[in-house]
Amino acid sequence: MPNQTLPHFSKHLRTDFARDLLALLAGGLYTLAFAPFNYAALAPIALLLLFAGWRHATPLRALRRGYLFGLGAFGIGVSWVYVSIHDYGHAGVLSAAALTTLFFSFWALFPALAGWLTVQCRASHSFLGVALIWALLEYFRGVLLLNGFPWLLGAYSQLHSPLAGYIPLIGAYGTGFLLALSAALAVAVLHHSKRRYWLGGLLALIWIAGAGLRHITWTTPIGKDLQVALIQGNISQDQKWLPDNQMNTLMLYKNLTAEHWGADVIVWPETAIPAYLSEVEGFYLTPLQTEALQHHTDLIVSLPAEGDTDTIMYNAVLTLGQHPGQYNKNHLLPFGEYMPWQPLSGYILNKLDIRLGDFTPGGDQQPLLQAGGYPFITSICYEDAFGDANINGLPQAAYLVNVTNDAWFGDSMEPHQHLQIAQMRALETGRFMLRATNTGLTAVIAPDGNISASAAPFTTTVLKANITPMGGMTPYARIGDRPIVLVLLGIFLAWWGCQVNAGYKRGKIS
Helix, strand or coil: CCCCHHHHHHHHHHHHHHHHHHHHHHHHHHHCCCCCCCCCCHHHHHHHHHHHHHCCCCHHHHHHHHHHHHHHHHHHHCCCHHHHHHHHCCCCHHHHHHHHHHHHHHHCHHHHHHHHHHHHCCCCCCHHHHHHHHHHHHHHHHHHHHHCCCCCCHHHHHCCCHHHHHHHHHHHHHHHHHHHHHHHHHHHHHHCCCCHHHHHHHHHHHHHHHHHHCCCCCCEECCCCEEEEEEECCCCHHHHCCHHHHHHHHHHHHHHHHCCCCCCEEECCCCCCCCCHHHHHHHHHHHHHHHHHHHCCEEEEEEEEECCCCCCEEEEEEEECCCCEEEECCCCCECCCECCCCCCCHHHHHHHCCCCCCCCCCCCCCCCEEECCEEEEEEEHHHHHCCHHHCCCCCCCCEEEEEECHHHHCCCCHHHHHHHHHHHHHHHHCCCEEEEECCCCCEEECCCCCEEEECCCCCCEEEEEEECCEECCCHHHHHCHHHHHHHHHHHHHHHHHHHHHHHHHHHHHC
């Protein structure tokens, strides 16, 4: 009699392998939902495939599928790290590839943890449970661990979908929960014929309500339009800090500024001045301050600045004109502007040859800078990835300014993803954002999150536009991320308590 065990085992193995492979492919699809691809519908579809693969999995199998999903998503979505490490960090091909793999393999642990927790908490058959676990781990990754890495958060992919209506209400993490809930509901609809209609109705209600919310305007104009000019110097990262190029760079920005003194506000990108404040203050910045006053223009520039001691250094933004001031970057980039896990991580700093990798946080209580007659919220590069940091100063601030240097990542996906993140901040606050970058993507973002003007990347140019100072508060700007996440955590604990109680009763009855 033939042995039926081996064919049955082989068939089962092929089925599990196919589902594992599907999780990896789903991760790749998830990345395509974000800029520069912008296929927003692929985000809920990818999560649907992932959550469906967890339904009948063991904890370890769910962990594996979550990890494969993470490899697909982060392996593609943050592959731009290689450009920074190899092209500008001067690491060899193998070293850069190894560090890039280590980077995205680490972040892939979070979908893996979500899968393991989903099965362990018996949430794989609960549309509410799996969505809550996913959303809470997004917050943990995006805010709490290593100063936060909020890249590829689901909500960013939905800036032009009906779910965008929720962003001014509940921000990135609340909207990310609704995205995950939508995918989980879709899985439940496919598996529960008796409850299909009410589950489908709930799913439709979420998206229809979001579409309706998109028509609500939460903020209002408070003054006449401002003329702005955003300068994109297009200085290559490998040339930027060479001593021989310093004067050429300083003259480039000075000359481009001189052509646009008629604007109300002129903005330079992050560290546009390749020198410390003390090195250029007398011969360069003081004359610019005088010219700004003469032309009734406010100039926003960026450069590194020394602190009170030799060990303190800031990544700073200065305003020149009617209201001179200084903002020091507070939310620093790990492994770029500060090194966690010292002394081990010091090896990485040396490997990457990052010259400005030891900044000091500026602190939470810095006063707002002013330009064009209005206070504004300042963010430097990576800081625009944190919603809470960009509502600190509302409702006083009339607009947002972000200065960035994405030249580290060349012509990759990163500048597009970073611009998409900046769009989220404008939509959350209901204010214009001026985003000046070194090589691109320089843009003016409207309060509805749409790009109202942009400059061609990798060109030396000046983007001219008009913006309207805005007043008022979106619901999200009033509460921020923490209360929303605490509500999600409270719902999860209540749900988990019900699960434990139900399990206890089943055990007692049996």
